[in-house]
Amino acid sequence: MKPLHHLLGIRELEHDQIKHLLDLAQPLIGLSRRPIKKAPALRGKTIINLFFESSTRTRTSFELAGKRLSADVINISASTSATRKGESLLDTGHTLAAMQPNVLIIRDTRAGAAHFLAGFLSPAAVVNAGDGAHEHPTQVLTDLLTLQQAWGDVSGRTITIVGDIAHSRVARSHLLASARMGYHVRLVAPKTLLPVQVERFGCELFTDFDAAIEGSDALYMLRVQNERLESACSFPSVREYHEAFGLNMRRLGLAGEHTVVLHPGPMNRGVEIATDVADCARSRILDQVENGVAMRMAVLTALCGSGLAGSRKRSGRHHGQAMEAQGTLL
Numbered sequence: 559m560k561p562l563h564h565l566l567g568i569r570e571l572e573h574d575q576i577k578h579l580l581d582l583a584q585p586l587i588g589l590s591r592r593p594i595k596k597a598p599a600l601r602g603k604t605i606i607n608l609f610f611e612s613s614t615r616t617r618t619s620f621e622l623a624g625k626r627l628s629a630d631v632i633n634i635s636a637s638t639s640a641t642r643k644g645e646s647l648l649d650t651g652h653t654l655a656a657m658q659p660n661v662l663i664i665r666d667t668r669a670g671a672a673h674f675l676a677g678f679l680s681p682a683a684v685v686n687a688g689d690g691a692h693e694h695p696t697q698v699l700t701d702l703l704t705l706q707q708a709w710g711d712v713s714g715r716t717i718t719i720v721g722d723i724a725h726s727r728v729a730r731s732h733l734l735a736s737a738r739m740g741y742h743v744r745l746v747a748p749k750t751l752l753p754v755q756v757e758r759f760g761c762e763l764f765t766d767f768d769a770a771i772e773g774s775d776a777l778y779m780l781r782v783q784n785e786r787l788e789s790a791c792s793f794p795s796v797r798e799y800h801e802a803f804g805l806n807m808r809r810l811g812l813a814g815e816h817t818v819v820l821h822p823g824p825m826n827r828g829v830e831i832a833t834d835v836a837d838c839a840r841s842r843i844l845d846q847v848e849n850g851v852a853m854r855m856a857v858l859t860a861l862c863g864s865g866l867a868g869s870r871k872r873s874g875r876h877h878g879q880a881m882e883a884q885g886t887l888l
């Protein structure tokens with residue numbers, strides 16, 4: 559298996575690397591449930607969270623992941639960074655890299671921001687925490703961990719992703735992950751919110767939500783990304799959107815008993831998901847949040863164990879370090 563130097567997108571990951579991260583994350587779920595939520599694995603490591611776009615789950619879970627593994631964690635947001643004074647992303651990146659962090663986690667409105675920085679900031683590892691409408695790899699790894707908990711294995715399963723596919727980095731990362739991990743994706747959206755030629759990813763397309771439900775093992779609801787919509791007329795009204803593409807109890811009743819409900823958050827209750835569905839027993843939405851901390855611990859461990867994050871040497875210490883680190887975690 560190739561060592562993980564950065565986590566930029568699902569596109570860059572191989573099947574074995576995804577599997578390895580899932581294996582690392584699984585035992586880490588328990589750490590957050592202990593009375594003392596602390597393990598020494600990342601002691602002496604420095605992690606910088608650089609968030610230029612708002613976030614509750616992703617930013618908090620990266621911060622908790624680093625702190626629970628004893629790393630030093632610094633948070634920088636758009637409002638407190640020098641980009642407000644006109645500094646470029648590259649200069650901000652170089653400045654932070656000069657302070658010798660081991661990992662730089664970045665969320666940005668611009669697609670490709672993490673990839674761009676990764677080219678310049680060696681030896682720090684760069685993690686993409688969401689870049690525009692492009693990719694959100696740690697969300698999808700978290701989803702896979704949650705689905706693995708529900709089913710044992712995702713391969714051969716069908717995940718139906720519903721809503722604003724056009725602007726969703728989560729949907730794009732799932733399309734890439736489905737090819738690596740052998741699951742099937744159905745996409746449901748109004749035509750105005752489906753990207754052109756998305757079927758090239760090998761997914762099935764639906765504009766009728768009811769028709770897509772039978773045979774779905776998971777219904778994955780997406781928020782309409784108002785911040786990325788260029789025009790306000792992608793659908794007639796919120797009420798009509800909910801009627802056609804919202805998940806309510808009637809629709810959930812069309813699904814099999816085993817079908818689970820996911821949402822990456824933040825939810826717009828009454829728009830893409832009805833409140834009773836969001837809070838029902840088949841909803842795994844809070845499991846996704848809980849598992850997000852474990853998956854981000856796994857990612858940080860794998861990166862810091864790769865021998866690159868924070869080491870000036872590019873050789874040696876790669877293979878087996880992540881597993882070794884896992885041994886000392888718990």
Ligand code: ASP
Nearest residue numbers: 688694728781822823824
């Ligand atoms: N939290 C997810 C993301 O950052 C989904 C969303 O914002 O709607 O892409």
